[in-house]
Amino acid sequence: MAAASSSDSDSGRAESSEASSKWLDAHYDPMANIHTFSACLELADLHGDGEYKLVVGDLGPGGQQPRLKVLKGPTVLSESPLPALPAAAATFLMEQHEPRTPALALASGPCVYVYKNLRPYFKFTLPQLPPNPLEQDLWNQAKEDRIDPLTLKEMLEGIREKAEVPLSVQSLRFLQLELSEMEAFVNQHKSKSIRRQTVITTMTTLKKNLADEDAVSCLVLGTENKELLVLDPEAFTVLAKMSLPSVPVFLEASGQFDVEFRLAAACRNGNIYMLRRDSKRPKYCIELSAQPVGLVRVHKVLVVGSNQDSLHGFTHKGKRLWTVQMPAAILTMNLLEQRSRGLQAVMAGLANGEVRIYRDKALLSVVRTPDAVTSLCFGRYGREDHTLVMTTRGGGLIIKILKRTAVFVEGGGEAGPPPAQAMKLNMPRKTRLYVDQTLREREAGTAMHRAFQADLHLLRLRAARASVQALESSLSPVSATAREPLKLHAVNTSTARPILGLLVCFLYNEGLYALPRAFFKVPLLVPGLNYPLETFVESLSDKGISDIIKVLVLREGQNAPLLSAHISMPGTRVQALVWEDPTCRGATGPVSHNY
Numbered sequence: 001m002a003a004a005s006s007s008d009s010d011s012g013r014a015e016s017s018e019a020s021s022k023w024l025d026a027h028y029d030p031m032a033n034i035h036t037f038s039a040c041l042e043l044a045d046l047h048g049d050g051e052y053k054l055v056v057g058d059l060g061p062g063g064q065q066p067r068l069k070v071l072k073g074p075t076v077l078s079e080s081p082l083p084a085l086p087a088a089a090a091t092f093l094m095e096q097h098e099p100r101t102p103a104l105a106l107a108s109g110p111c112v113y114v115y116k117n118l119r120p121y122f123k124f125t126l127p128q129l130p131p132n133p134l135e136q137d138l139w140n141q142a143k144e145d146r147i148d149p150l151t152l153k154e155m156l157e158g159i160r161e162k163a164e165v166p167l168s169v170q171s172l173r174f175l176q177l178e179l180s181e182m183e184a185f186v187n188q189h190k191s192k193s194i195r196r197q198t199v200i201t202t203m204t205t206l207k208k209n210l211a212d213e214d215a216v217s218c219l220v221l222g223t224e225n226k227e228l229l230v231l232d233p234e235a236f237t238v239l240a241k242m243s244l245p246s247v248p249v250f251l252e253a254s255g256q257f258d259v260e261f262r263l264a265a266a267c268r269n270g271n272i273y274m275l276r277r278d279s280k281r282p283k284y285c286i287e288l289s290a291q292p293v294g295l296v297r298v299h300k301v302l303v304v305g306s307n308q309d310s311l312h313g314f315t316h317k318g319k320r321l322w323t324v325q326m327p328a329a330i331l332t333m334n335l336l337e338q339r340s341r342g343l344q345a346v347m348a349g350l351a352n353g354e355v356r357i358y359r360d361k362a363l364l365s366v367v368r369t370p371d372a373v374t375s376l377c378f379g380r381y382g383r384e385d386h387t388l389v390m391t392t393r394g395g396g397l398i399i400k401i402l403k404r405t406a407v408f409v410e411g412g413g414e415a416g417p418p419p420a421q422a423m424k425l426n427m428p429r430k431t432r433l434y435v436d437q438t439l440r441e442r443e444a445g446t447a448m449h450r451a452f453q454a455d456l457h458l459l460r461l462r463a464a465r466a467s468v469q470a471l472e473s474s475l476s477p478v479s480a481t482a483r484e485p486l487k488l489h490a491v492n493t494s495t496a497r498p499i500l501g502l503l504v505c506f507l508y509n510e511g512l513y514a515l516p517r518a519f520f521k522v523p524l525l526v527p528g529l530n531y532p533l534e535t536f537v538e539s540l541s542d543k544g545i546s547d548i549i550k551v552l553v554l555r556e557g558q559n560a561p562l563l564s565a566h567i568s569m570p571g572t573r574v575q576a577l578v579w580e581d582p583t584c585r586g587a588t589g590p591v592s593h594n595y
Helices: 002-022 133-145 148-162 169-175 179-189 432-445 444-473
Strands: 023-029 043-044 053-058 068-070 075-081 086-091 102-110 111-116 119-124 202-205 219-221 227-230 238-243 248-256 258-265 273-278 284-285 292-298 301-304 310-314 320-325 330-338 343-350 353-361 362-368 373-381 384-394 396-402 502-507 519-520 548-555 563-568 574-578 590-593
Touching: 002 384, 043 086, 043 373, 053 086, 053 102, 086 219, 102 202, 111 202, 133 148, 133 169, 148 169, 148 179, 169 179, 202 258, 219 248, 248 292, 258 292, 292 330, 292 343, 301 330, 343 373, 384 590, 432 444
Parallel strands: 202 248, 330 373
Antiparallel strands: 023 396, 043 053, 053 068, 068 075, 086 102, 102 111, 111 119, 202 219, 219 227, 227 238, 248 258, 258 273, 273 284, 292 301, 301 310, 310 320, 330 343, 343 353, 353 362, 373 384, 384 396, 502 519, 502 548, 548 563, 574 590
């Protein structure tokens, strides 16, 4: 154990020294009072003078007093209050005219605030949504004093639980009031019209018609009402609107809007949806096993961080390429791009105070910080091309500069082809049998292909017949009726309706097994929750014989099962205990069975 600990510490010191040899410590201020996340950090040349500055959408301590901060080096250059918490910040070119000064867009609440030369330039507000007609009718009745505030509250609560259209902010505030405050609130707001306003959850940029670095870009907004909006960079009108099954929280864009583009949206339901040009709805869907905590596009690979402490690489069509397990929870992610060396990698800030840099699944570097990093960005800052800016959980600011001589080397030999690939194989000589078989395939190729196609169609026919038989006899793990949308493991696949009145039954060989609870009722199944239903199985055989146990899901009053599954039980194992007796040495006897 001591030797193992010594080797681990030595490797940790070597890794730390390797990381410190690549980075220069430029600045560290633990009391900078910056509380933000990676989407609200941006490095940009705001004045067109070649001096890049750091733009921070600061949430403020405890989410209070949000502010827009601009830093030049370690000092705050300007600071202005924001009306709501910031959601994202981005810089983009609005026009081709000289001087080509980028504009700053800050998403906050339902608005996008656009700045040029750090001065307010334009304010875009999301279009209002139609209110709930039942809610509108209730407030009209309150305006005419036909219902009292208590009745209004009860009816609004009923609408909030059942209606598909969410309530307005006015109604939601009213439902949070105490009984003594309701009447004054109704008198104050009953004459106002009901407005339902959504908010921006995420934002990114998309090139308009050229792929150049200094080309004009459009803003892409993700909203709380499950939509994506593409804005014109000059008129700030909506160029395209796309719908999603859930609320987007992370966005990645590639391509040009006028030519061809792809949008990847990670949503709150744990899925990533892919959209292309002229598509109003997602084209592909990537289903994750956990909630996403970050989304970064590295070349043509989508790197997703999940709350299961792992990084995943996917293609744009949803194929999983690789998975890397992290030593701690992932707090934030961003892209590291070193254009001089053609390097693109993903940075992941972990809860244990590490920032890990990966190219695909190969670890390039580990940067250790005094506190857990909650936001980071990499790029040109001031006059330095490769600067890493990080903010910590306690509000600190860390600035590191990558050395010009630093070269990231992938560890573990994971990159490139393996050495065995360059070795020549000793190919056997062609035998007479091989030559005869080749001639036969040339002469009878058509007949062989037809025979293969006949067998393939026969296989498909048998598979279709087996599928139909499974559906008719309810042997499938997924029910075939729309009335009971279920699948095995007690997961209610309906999204809006609970299910009641189900039974679970076990069929087994009573000579081999004993189940104290072989038939029981299923509780109410609420959509979206997992219900583990357990029972104990006792093996009655000591000969290692095993059999299958059938599990049936039934509905009261019906004789055909909704679902069924066969569980192959493992064989039993007999353990013997050896004891010593003064009168009989080495006697043995069976003691217990393990299942």
